[in-house]
Amino acid sequence: xxxxxxxxxxxxxxxxxxxxxxxxxxxxxxxxxxxxxxxxxxxxxxxxxxxxxxxxxxxxxxxxxxxxxxxxxxxxxxxxxxxxxxxxxxxxxxxxxxxxxxxxxxxxxxxxxx
Amino acid sequence: xxxxxxxxxxxxxxxxxxxxxxxxxxxxxxxxxxxxxxxxxxxxxxxxxxxxxxxxxxxxxxxxxxxxxxxxxxxxxxxxxxxxxxxxxxxxxxxxxxxxxxxxxxxxxxxxx
Numbered sequence: 001x002x003x004x005x006x007x008x009x010x011x012x013x014x015x016x017x018x019x020x021x022x023x024x025x026x027x028x029x030x031x032x033x034x035x036x037x038x039x040x041x042x043x044x045x046x047x048x049x050x051x052x053x054x055x056x057x058x059x060x061x062x063x064x065x066x067x068x069x070x071x072x073x074x075x076x077x078x079x080x081x082x083x084x085x086x087x088x089x090x091x092x093x094x095x096x097x098x099x100x101x102x103x104x105x106x107x108x109x110x111x112x113x114x
Numbered sequence: 115x116x117x118x119x120x121x122x123x124x125x126x127x128x129x130x131x132x133x134x135x136x137x138x139x140x141x142x143x144x145x146x147x148x149x150x151x152x153x154x155x156x157x158x159x160x161x162x163x164x165x166x167x168x169x170x171x172x173x174x175x176x177x178x179x180x181x182x183x184x185x186x187x188x189x190x191x192x193x194x195x196x197x198x199x200x201x202x203x204x205x206x207x208x209x210x211x212x213x214x215x216x217x218x219x220x221x222x223x224x225x226x227x
Contacts, residue, residue, distance in 0.1 A: 100163075100165050103160065107155075
């Protein structure tokens with residue numbers, strides 16, 4: 001069964017550093033998403049990406065964050081100047097027909113900012 | 115804005131007993147509703163979804179949910195719990211735009227022998 005692949009599974013970074021979280025969505029999917037889950041809290045929407053541009057973003061997704069699909073297969077989330085409160089599990093997801101079809105999520109990257 | 119409320123952050127059932135996880139939604143448009151399951155150290159897996167049509171939807175692993183518009187509910191049930199059902203369960207509703215999903219806070223299901 002096709003999978004969404006995320007790397008790395010766990011990343012530790014120092015406060016103020018930049019991190020790039022990587023995702024390989026399912027190959028024929030057209031819609032891509034990033035969500036995050038702070039420990040003990042609910043899953044929160046960050047951004048959706050379609051047709052090589054951001055289609056929607058949440059209030060969380062400020063200038064510190066950016067997304068890119070650099071080569072037609074990878075989908076990345078960049079966090080500039082990380083803060084302690086950025087520590088969370090970050091999930092990538094993809095779908096072929098928008099959210100109503102249901103996403104396929106990756107296993108997540110646990111980001112720890114120290 | 116579309117939102118969901120999951121009643122009960124923790125639910126404990128005996129193996130073989132009925133599982134009932136509650137979800138109520140708020141939506142200004144006909145909602146798309148979802149249940150996801152998260153096993154420890156894993157991503158979220160789609161259990162089932164309601165978009166249109168039949169209000170009783172069946173999902174994987176013997177779970178089902180019923181969309182009740184009059185009650186704005188989408189409760190998840192399973193007739194007989196199995197130890198392997200122990201996990202975190204999330205209800206979600208699609209946003210107005212249709213791009214995002216808004217998740218509930220989750221319900222942790224514990225199954226005891």
